[in-house]
Amino acid sequence: MKKIIVSAMVLTGVAFAYSDCAMCHNGGMAAKLDTMAPAQIIKKMKEFKAGKGNPMMVNIAKGMSEKEIEEAAKKYGKK
Numbered sequence: 001m002k003k004i005i006v007s008a009m010v011l012t013g014v015a016f017a018y019s020d021c022a023m024c025h026n027g028g029m030a031a032k033l034d035t036m037a038p039a040q041i042i043k044k045m046k047e048f049k050a051g052k053g054n055p056m057m058v059n060i061a062k063g064m065s066e067k068e069i070e071e072a073a074k075k076y077g078k079k
């Protein structure tokens with residue numbers, strides 16, 4: 001059910017807050033982000049922003065500014 005709600009939100013373009021990465025990435029739906037270095041996350045997010053990769057992430061990345069991506073990478077990446 002959670003997955004359905006989340007997908008619907010992403011597909012309908014409900015404003016996405018970058019603070020919500022954990023919604024999918026700590027819930028077992030997607031890979032954990034704290035195993036990746038922030039620089040790695042930023043690189044991946046730029047690829048998503050360019051339209052490459054998982055469509056769910058492409059949608060999210062396109063809605064984020066570079067600054068938000070950096071902040072999210074720092075917040076969720078390897079400490």
Ligand code: HEC
Nearest residue numbers: 006010018020021023024029030031041044054056057072
């Ligand atoms: C709606 C669910 C959802 C949300 C919210 C979400 N992601 Fe994802 N993300 C996925 C899915 C699905 C994948 C692809 C499957 C996987 O890598 O486990 C993915 C993949 C990724 C990857 C690539 C992982 C790899 O190993 O290549 C990165 C990096 C990433 N997401 C970062 C983020 C960041 C940063 C946020 C918050 C701004 C975020 N995601 C929010 C669902 C989500």
